[in-house]
Amino acid sequence: MTVLMSAPTTRRRARSAGSAAKQSRRSSLAVSRAMLWPALATSIVLTQIPFVVTIFYSLQNWNLLRPGDRGFAGLDNYVSVLRDGSFLSSLGATVAVTGSSVVLSTVLGLLFAVLLDRNFRGRGLARTLMITPFLVMPAAAALVWKWSILDATTGMANWALGLVGIPPVAWNTDVPIVTIIAVLTWQYTPFAMLILLAGLQAQNKDVLEAAAVDGAGPLRTFGWITLPHLRQYVEIAVLLASIMLLQVFDPIAIMTRGTGGTKTLSYLLYERAFVGLEVGEAAAYGVMTVLVTIVVATVALRTLFKVFSTEGLGR
């Protein structure tokens, strides 16, 4: 999944013929490379090499509790990953958690972006308050939501429901997946909002005025002009949020420990590797997770393209 740079130009530089202009171009190319390589090398060492090692581990039979048994296993780990029901259910959990959080935070983010793009008194303050959930440490958010907002007996959610006569819900024990989606949506709505707000502000005001002059109502203008314009921004928000949320770990480790349909791939891998000490199998989960990420990113983009180009939202 990575593309490496071509080799440096040392050889070419050895043949030092050519005009002075060519010479300076080359030396400036060499300088550019010298500026680029430290970052590139750091990135390769810290992320690519470990991934290659992960692939190697995934082909090995290796449990840390039985160091003597280590050996080449071929694709055995992948076979047992696919046979084991926990991979599929985990894939389902990942899709459910990521999918609902991404959709909810994009829809809410669009709503807030439109509301906060209007001119009104205190808009700056409203925007400041709105971006705060994104700045809050995810571990703190998970803890506060679990114990302060969603607690069955003393939580604010149940208190608020009680005000309108709805009986309390045991969020943390009965519907753990809802608690995870709630926290993730809360944290990622500001993120989606920021990107969509940037999109709204980049809109050509003349076109909007022309539409208004032509007698298009605000809803039609929004559906026919603003939404199509926002398309690329929605795509980016969805794509980035999906990729970040696919690997989400904090709220699951803190709030549910993988119970109630919240055992996502990253949490399953964590359990297999660092609780079960199954290095080979966990590495296979790691490789599968990377594949799923690539597939989701691709599918997410494709689907979005389709939805927008064939349906033309807002009719």
Next chain:
Amino acid sequence: MTTSRLRGSLVTAVTWVLVLAFFFPVAWMVFTAFKPERQAATMPPTFAPDLTLSGFQAVFDRDMLPYLINSLSASVGSTLLVLVLAVPAAYALSIRPIVKVRDALFFFISTRFMPVAASIIPVYLLLQSVGGLDNITWLTILYIGVNLPIAVWMMRSFLAEVPRELIEAAQLDGARLGTEIFRVVLPIVMPGIAAAGLICFIFAWNEFFLANLLTAQVARTTPPFLTSFVDGRGQFLAVLSAAATVAIVPVVIAGWIAQKQLVRGLAMGAIK
């Protein structure tokens, strides 16, 4: 026209209700931090508590300071090193001529999108074998890997906005590379560097997975330490809220102050 103005104020009112609802968990957490423990978790909630600092007192009695210092050194250290690596790289990718810019950019962003799952097992085993677990330096180094791509990506979009004539003029003047960068380009992109640095700082400060897995006592950072305030035996909500408040305050205040740069950095990093 009065109906449209009425509708306008109605939308504004709805906006405020929604915004305040979204902000409520943070406000409630800070409020709870100032309550005595017995009034923190009650039904119905206590809206007029006896305000106290005892929650914060308890947090620092439990020795939160070393964890905050660990978080600070990992975040500041990794952010500075990321900038030292990312600014020249982004400069090479945007201003000075280089082949395969797209490939390099794609490479950087793809490493950011690669799940930690892809690399964590070898990293853990390596650190274990060299005695690098529970070591803040190693955590700092790993954070460089996490944040470098974002910084390169963001810095490149900021640098792309520097007028080329400015640089060409400096080059014609015979300004050497160092002068070109320090005198001409850096002052212009300083806000961009600040934004990229802030985002790297926030991500490092808030990071939980690596910190939780790779540190134990000595190098423990704030996010995993927070979870230790959940106490199965008794009431803990006030002290937990106080600890969480202390943990989020640096980043939230920094984010509020640098809001413009932050928003611009995120949007530009994402879109351009």
